Amino acid sequence: MQPNSGICILTAIPLRATPSDKAEMVTQMLFGETYQIEDSQSKWLLIKLDDDGYEGWMDSSQHESIASDHLAIIKNSKKLQMTGIIGAFKSENGFINLSFGSRIVIEPKILYSGFNDITDDNLQPVPDAFDAKKLVEYAKLFVNTPYLWGGKTAFGIDCSGFTQIIAKASGLMLPRDAYQQADYGTTIDFFQEAQPGDFAFFDNEEGRITHVGIVAENGTIIHASGKVRIDALDHHGIFHAERKTYTHQLRFIKRIAEAQI
Numbered sequence: 001m002q003p004n005s006g007i008c009i010l011t012a013i014p015l016r017a018t019p020s021d022k023a024e025m026v027t028q029m030l031f032g033e034t035y036q037i038e039d040s041q042s043k044w045l046l047i048k049l050d051d052d053g054y055e056g057w058m059d060s061s062q063h064e065s066i067a068s069d070h071l072a073i074i075k076n077s078k079k080l081q082m083t084g085i086i087g088a089f090k091s092e093n094g095f096i097n098l099s100f101g102s103r104i105v106i107e108p109k110i111l112y113s114g115f116n117d118i119t120d121d122n123l124q125p126v127p128d129a130f131d132a133k134k135l136v137e138y139a140k141l142f143v144n145t146p147y148l149w150g151g152k153t154a155f156g157i158d159c160s161g162f163t164q165i166i167a168k169a170s171g172l173m174l175p176r177d178a179y180q181q182a183d184y185g186t187t188i189d190f191f192q193e194a195q196p197g198d199f200a201f202f203d204n205e206e207g208r209i210t211h212v213g214i215v216a217e218n219g220t221i222i223h224a225s226g227k228v229r230i231d232a233l234d235h236h237g238i239f240h241a242e243r244k245t246y247t248h249q250l251r252f253i254k255r256i257a258e259a260q261i
Contacts (some may be wrong), residue, residue: 007064008033026150031104044060052164052173095158097153099155135197138166140216179208193221193255198215200215202249213233
């Protein structure tokens with residue numbers, strides 16, 4: 001019988017839609033994220049992430065259990081987060097690659113106490129409050145990252161994984177998928193009132209939210225489409241300069257500064 005709680009101690013663990021190696025990857029769990037086990041099947045565990053409540057199947061060989069009392073301490077302890085795209089760090093258990101947004105417990109010493117001695121510009125304290133100015137700064141770090149359905153790292157990321165991890169690093173926890181993120185924040189009534197750091201949402205012909213990006217300066221947007229790229233944005237949508245066409249139809253823009261799940 002598996003303990004009910006776990007913590008990710010690998011760079012990124014894929015979570016799948018069904019208990020199969022061939023199944024769709026719906027998201028990734030980054031180093032330092034914690035979760036609860038909901039069910040098990042053969043070598044697979046159905047887990048629910050503590051941060052955003054997202055569910056998916058993980059390979060049980062990648063499971064690292066954690067005692068419930070330790071989990072409570074970790075949730076309330078001081079943490080560092082990786083704010084560089086990726087870096088290799090040495091812990092008590094050897095070297096490990098940390099991707100942007102990964103988190104390390106630094107006080108008290110429960111796991112990976114070897115990290116406590118590291119001083120690096122890419123490891124910053126997790127912010128106590130949302131810092132909207134960081135959104136665009138962090139978003140630009142991902143430019144040219146390839147698109148990957150379900151991805152959340154610099155080696156591959158999707159549109160809502162991109163906006164979620166950028167917001168989280170800036171001190172704001174949002175849901176995983178674009179249509180869920182669209183429920184948060186305050187709608188901007190006029191395109192001209194949009195500010196850098198606002199979220200722009202786009203729909204398909206059926207009116208379903210299918211894409212999201214971060215408004216940047218001078219009428220541009222940073223978003224993951226083929227790769228993380230900076231394109232022109234206006235009241236119609238996203239204009240792809242190389243293709244000379246609009247690729248996404250704007251539904252609305254939201255200011256997420258006061259949103260929180």
